[in-house]
Amino acid sequence: MAHWGYMTTNGPSTWGKDFPIANGERQSPIDIVTTAAEYDSDVLGSNALSTNYTPESEVKLVNNGHSIMCQITKKGVLTGGPLGKDEYRLEQFHLHWGAEDNRGSEHTVDGKMYASELHLVHWNASKYSSFADAVQKPDGLAVLGIFITPGVACNQFKVISDNCGKLKTSGAEMTVDTTLDPTLLLPSNTSDYWTYLGSLTTPPLFESVTWIVFKEPVEYSKEQLLALRNLVDSDGNHMQDNYRPPAALKQRKVKKTFT
């Protein structure tokens, strides 16, 4: 099986061959049509979305051939909002980005693409025993989506952007002896978000993700975005445009926590 990727020959339009769920009923990402999103106070009312992350004492970075990923080793928990009382454990974070600032995010907002999108991937530790156990369950995963826009540098992201040069080739891994607090990767406003039931945005595209996409973008500097674009993917090309375009909404409703 040719390895999936983002080129014409192995990109999102070809994934359905090996992963038929690509045309499923709850695929991600989606275009968020802001006027169609339904305000739902009890998504926020009952218990607000809350993160309780433990800062990483060292940072494990991996170029996995289609993104730059930071493996989380500490116990960090996401709960509340659409997740109710279930506690979702932070497993890893990674990003998607474009070759230029005008594209790169996976979710779009009224058709607008951001330059990049950061994903914090969590699994339901209240119901399942591991990420691998949870990854195929309909309530198994929760991913925080943070839009990235060019601007001032994000200090907490420096440990990743400053080390991309040492992670150029696919499969490269490194451990950086520095702390990282995932909370500081989030936008200042974490009350305003859209949420809907979706999937992994890369193969195997499992329909197991409760998506929470924050309205407020976070700024990364031009240099930080350039560092991502200089990574090399599993085909030996510059890792750029590693985003899946929006999938059909089908019979789903997007909820929002703000008016």
Ligand SMILES: N/C(=N\S(N)(=O)=O)N1CCCC1
């Ligand atoms: N596609 C994924 N996350 S994402 N892009 O849907 O957040 N993953 C694949 C395996 C682990 C996470």
Ligand SMILES: [Zn+2]
């Ligand atoms: Zn992702």
